[in-house]
Amino acid sequence: MHLDTHILRAVAVGLAIVLLYGSRLTKGSVSQAPDGIVFRIKPLFAWSRAIALPAYILFFLYMAATQKQQVPWWMALLLLAAIALGVMQMPGTITLTPTAIKQRFWFQPSKTIQYGEVMAIQAMQGGRMTRVAGDNRVTITHTSNHCAAMEFQQEIERRTGKRIIL
Structure with missing residues (x-):
């Protein structure tokens, strides 16, 4: 089966928009721990990061495998830096x-x-x-x-x- 990159791109963008803006509509719940009251990140936001980061990596690998040209090393390094920055920006x-x-x-x-x-x-x-x-x-x-x-x-x-x- 051949995946059309235009459809794949549209689905990825649509999923990203739904996940990123949908997380703002959820409330989440507080939990009690031995240390005190804990305010974690909302589950939908955490799942969006858990889904989005691997999806970006898989999309990059798919594009690299299907293109006739070799991906420059700096492009792969830029992708890894963007992923690291995204993980560093996660709210505590x-x-x-x-x-x-x-x-x-x-x-x-x-x-x-x-x-x-x-x-x-x-x-x-x-x-x-x-x-x-x-x-x-x-x-x-x-x-x-x-x-x-x-x-x-x-x-x-x-x-x-x-x-x-x-």
């Missing part, structure tokens, strides 16, 4: 412990702000995104790709005693 899991707010990433150092060190809580994008700034020059951002934005805002206000700046 936020945990509200009894004493601090913590954000853990896969490939970046963790961030921690003690509740007493919180200087400001700022809501953006109509309340879908919340930035917590500490006096230790650390900023933790609850993005629209994290679950339960309203619950996060209510809980961070309660734990810090500070009001959200709109």
Whole structure:
């Protein structure tokens, strides 16, 4: 069976649009862990990354195998760099412990702000995104790709005693 690249490209673009914008419409749920309340990234967003990255790699390999010309080495390196950048930009899991707010990433150092060190809580994008700034020059951002934005805002206000700046 021969795959038409125009149809394959249209399906890939359509799937990417549905996954990327569909993740914003889901709410997600908060989970309780021994450390505290955990705000993970939304499952649809995580699955879109888990599907999109391998799909990009497979599409690149398919195009490289079917083309008559050899793919330049710098093009393959550029693809790997783009994938690495995409993985590095994944939002970290936020945990509200009894004493601090913590954000853990896969490939970046963790961030921690003690509740007493919180200087400001700022809501953006109509309340879908919340930035917590500490006096230790650390900023933790609850993005629209994290679950339960309203619950996060209510809980961070309660734990810090500070009001959200709109």
